[in-house]
Amino acid sequence: MIKSVSDFTDTMTRRSVCGFALLAPLCAKSRKLSAELLPLQFAGPLGIDAAWFDRQAKRQQLRIAQGSAEHIAYYFLQSKSFTSLEPIEPMRAAHAKLPLPQLRADHFLAAKPEGERHRIIRNLYDGLHWPLERCYEHTLSFLRAKEIDQAPLDQLYQSRGLSSDTSPDSLTGLSSIDIPAKRVLLVGPGLDLTRRENFSDDLPLKSYQLESLRARYPLVDAVDIRPEVIAHLGATPHDLTTQILPAQYDLIIATNVFVYLNDAELLCALTGLSLSLPVGGVLIHNDTRFAAKVFGESLQLPVEKYQPLSLGGRKWDRLVIHRKGPQ
Ligand SMILES: C[S@@+](CC[C@H](N)C(=O)[O-])C[C@H]1O[C@@H](n2cnc3c(N)ncnc32)[C@H](O)[C@@H]1O
Incomplete structure (x- = not known):
């Protein structure tokens, strides 16, 4: 994304270098x-064959979606940009098994994206096609597994969403x-x-x-x-x-x-x-x-x-x- 004149110049320099097939790889x-x-x-022994690569492409799509769900949940719980309601700490919600904070969710969904961060989160949400409740539950269950149930970290991260x-x-x-x-x-x-x-x-x-x-x-x-x-x-x-x-x-x-x-x-x-x-x-x-x-x-x-x-x-x-x- 080009956001300033110097970004623009950098991008153009890299493009023209590419054009001459010189430095930029x-x-x-x-x-x-x-x-x-x-x-x-x-x-x-690890079972990697052509079919593994087909399954892997699908697995990565799911993990990208799960990572998006985490970003969306952390944002809609804590941002002050679209609501005057108090932020909610994700770990407090996980500990207390809070149900979806509906009013905050409504404010997030009704807000017109103003800043760049909100626009990115909104795009992730629109592209994901998961209801906010599912993003919230997915994120809280990861937090509970990690911080409360203390599941083995390596296994947890190797199946975690990609954020x-x-x-x-x-x-x-x-x-x-x-x-x-x-x-x-x-x-x-x-x-x-x-x-x-x-x-x-x-x-x-x-x-x-x-x-x-x-x-x-x-x-x-x-x-x-x-x-x-x-x-x-x-x-x-x-x-x-x-x-x-x-x-x-x-x-x-x-x-x-x-x-x-x-x-x-x-x-x-x-x-x-x-x-x-x-x-x-x-x-x-x-x-x-x-x-x-x-x-x-x-x-x-x-x-x-x-x-x-x-x-x-x-x-x-x-x-x-x-x-x-x-x-
Ligand atoms: C947790 S962030 C780490 C960011 C930074 N390197 C740091 O140390 O803070 C992981 C980054 O790797 C990217 N990533 C995860 N799996 C990947 C994959 N299979 N191929 C390419 N990028 C991947 C994620 O999208 C994300 O940008």
Whole structure:
């Protein structure tokens, strides 16, 4: 989406570069990934074949819808932009098993979108064809499973809806990355559209990671699966689990993305990304699962190091750094 003169200039520069087929790599569309490209010793046991890819396309549509439902619920519960009713904290609603707050729902549905955030949420709602009650119930049941029933986090996230959640905390990992690169790919930039906690209508509608990387590297492409992220950031539509990028990068960054993938999806994602890395190219993510190490080795993309990160207080994360080796 072009919102200012400088955005417009950037876009035009990138378009004309594409026209001459020089630098900008993402002029072409993503291609389909297929089972033959995956390491056989894992693809078979994980049940990945042509039919798996057909089912996966449908599964991703459902997960995008579930992610939209979360964004819609967090917004209609907490925004002050369309109502004078007090905001409702999603966790309070989950704990108290509050029925749908009908008056707030009515105000949301009757409001004319004024700001960009409301317009995006309204578009998600109109495209989803789920009643508000279903968005609300879906979101509360996820919160209950996570925070009250304390379901195992890895399983919960691997079947969770795909939302575009991000926050300034997403820069903590990036600031410690000190890898020289000409061509960088950010997978899943996210968009600060809604939050479960500390939501404000004044949050900047942006991807903190994309902005920060573009200030540090000469060429940064972004790919994403969610429609509002693609439209708002001018990212390229791409599903990591079913597609291959038509370009090469020296550095690929994907934080808080792999945790949404089960092992079969992770194998597909690593296979696709490894095809976009030349020898010496680096992939950075934050999923410390053993499978990422084992799959990486079979793709000549071994883990080079695990880099601990302090997120403040007693919270820690870890960057996983893979480097592409010779075939
Ligand atoms: C939780 S957000 C993380 C945003 C940001 N990277 C961060 O660390 O804060 C996950 C992002 O990955 C995108 N995503 C999830 N699954 C994807 C897939 N299969 N292919 C491409 N993008 C995906 C989502 O749409 C979203 O933008």
